[in-house]
Amino acid sequence: MIPFHVAGRPATSSDFLTVRHPFDTSLVGETSQATAEQVEEAVAAAATAAGPAAALPAAERAGALDEISARIRRRGEEFAALITAENGKPLKWARAEVARAAGTFRWAAEEARRFSGELQRLDTDPAAAGRLALVRRMPRGPVLGIAPFNFPLNLVAHKVAPALAVGAPIIVKPAPATPLTALLLGEIMSRLDLPAGMFSVLPVPNERMAGLVADPRLPVVSFTGSGPVGARIRAAVPHKHVTLELGGNAAALIAGDWDDLDYAAQRIATFSNYQAGQSCVAVQRVFVHRARLGAFTPKLVAAVEALTVGDPRDEATDVGPVIDERAAERIEEWIAEAVTKGGRVLTGGTRRGTTVAPTVLTGVPADARVCAEEVFGPVLVLTPVDSDEAGLAAIDDSAFGLQAGVFTRRIDLAFEAHRRLHVGGVIVGDVPSFRADQMPYGGVKGSGSGREGVASAMADYTEPRVLVLTGVAL
Structure with missing residues (x-):
């Protein structure tokens, strides 16, 4: 005892x-x-x-x-x-x-x-x-x-x-x-x-x-x-x-100027799934400028599929189970709802016991729970946007406001995101999942x-x- x-x-x-x-x-x-x-x-x-x-x-x-x-x-x-x-x-x-x-x-x-x-x-x-x-x-x-x-x-x-x-x-x-x-x-x-x-x-x-x-x-x-x-x-x-x-439903934007798509795909794949998605700043929504969508999408899917899923005690495992079967069943239900609403599964979407396969969805409407609420599971939703401006607006269209990531090298866009986004932190050039333990960490709204x-x-x-x-x- x-x-x-x-x-x-x-x-x-x-x-x-x-x-x-x-x-x-x-x-x-x-x-x-x-x-x-x-x-x-x-x-x-x-x-x-x-x-x-x-x-x-x-x-x-x-x-x-x-x-x-x-x-x-x-x-x-x-x-x-x-x-x-x-x-x-x-x-x-x-x-x-x-x-x-x-x-x-x-x-x-x-x-x-x-x-x-x-x-x-x-x-x-x-x-x-x-x-x-x-x-x-x-x-x-x-x-x-x-x-x-x-x-x-x-x-x-x-x-x-x-x-x-x-x-x-x-x-x-x-x-x-x-x-x-x-x-x-x-x-x-x-x-x-x-x-x-x-x-x-x-x-x-x-x-x-x-x-x-x-x-x-x-x-x-x-x-x-x-x-x-x-x-x-x-x-x-x-x-x-x-x-x-x-918590939140953290979003990342791949801006039109961002050209290192391999890096962005690797970072997003890793930090959508690194605690089986059970992190308040795990990447959940990904908005991609249409100019980058065709090249980025297969890179992201490949990076997600390269993750090793299995027993968390194995040194090689990247993605383990969620906390219990009830949580896994809920995540599975949310994925199914997204598909029913018109979404398409690019990879994953399955469950075995408490382990949910890392999942990438696209074509999901904003009112589906995988977009509007916190999934707290290994699921991300990929959505094209017509401009960087539209991407920032999409990030902010949320009941939550913890952190956001903006992949850009434009200093003006970085400062615009910092000014406009109603979140506790904006991470430029990386995923919203970054946190240094000495920095102020928290959010607004929900x-x-x-x-x-x-x-x-x-x-x-x-x-x-x-x-x-x-x-x-x-």
Whole structure:
């Protein structure tokens, strides 16, 4: 029985939770779900720890973050194997996630060291002569971090690392399908000299989360997951500081000037399918200038068909299963709906158990679910556009706005896309799937509110507090 962590201490319950491999349903491990009493213990401890945590010297916060980063690197293969086992992502991508998580904690250590505040002269007005303001950001209080299944280590890291960096206790609620990776991270953290109550990792059934979300002792809620759940959270606690990363249906444009079609085809094929499409910025919609369509389409299909599909534990596998059979069945239904509406399958379109073949569709109307909603599977839709202008308009014709990719070398088109597209980020010369863990990451419209990226999340977890000094000779 793998323990969870209540206020930094290992704990179990009789409410067992079994984790099975998405590819073949083999047993991965068994943990248990926190009882109501254990949840209360964790919340009370976080509330008690808020003061001591906020008072931690920067050196202690940064040192803890550096140590977590180092321990993740040392146990990298163990983490990668566990991510592949409970999540189903190919081992090569699990290793990449581990490396990113180690980097996220390292970056947070650096940010903790320079989290100093801002000086403002106030004698710009004669009435404020001799006054100086120091603006520092203070933790809002304990954080409730609710993590998804698709990046069970790095998206937990993006909640934990900023909290430790600013001195805020955090309670992590991992996804029910993938709790074990977060528990291994909890084991690492439990070996550090942190204030009691600084962190808890609690597997809690989704149906019992309403009370935890509403608890006034947790003034910050950071949620990554589905749009409907995020909307319910925001509506339930309008008085709290809520950050939401709710996904998208990421689009890429092959502009009329782009001539390296082999590169674009390879990048789009890879990053439409790299987590079996289970990434918020996996390429889902591809708009191609008609001048490039004839040459680009066969290159894209060939690049997709060259991907190796199979057991994610195999080093050669590029595309593994989706998280469970219910998800695979839904994706299969959406593909069938697209075909019924007039779409054509250029490759893929089949399913075997939890594995959906990488699929390229064309001729799909914009109101089909594979275009209008988030597929969260290895499916992309190829659509011609008559101009770059029409391509930008098509990208923006979406209820989501997370990231977009524009393959162009025209600096004017790059800046136009940045100005016009209602998204959180525009990636020029590459797919929308690019993310550096220090950059602000998040979206608009149905893609959520607030930003991840260590410094951005630190700002979300804190609020400004002003200290005015009087009688200072400036």
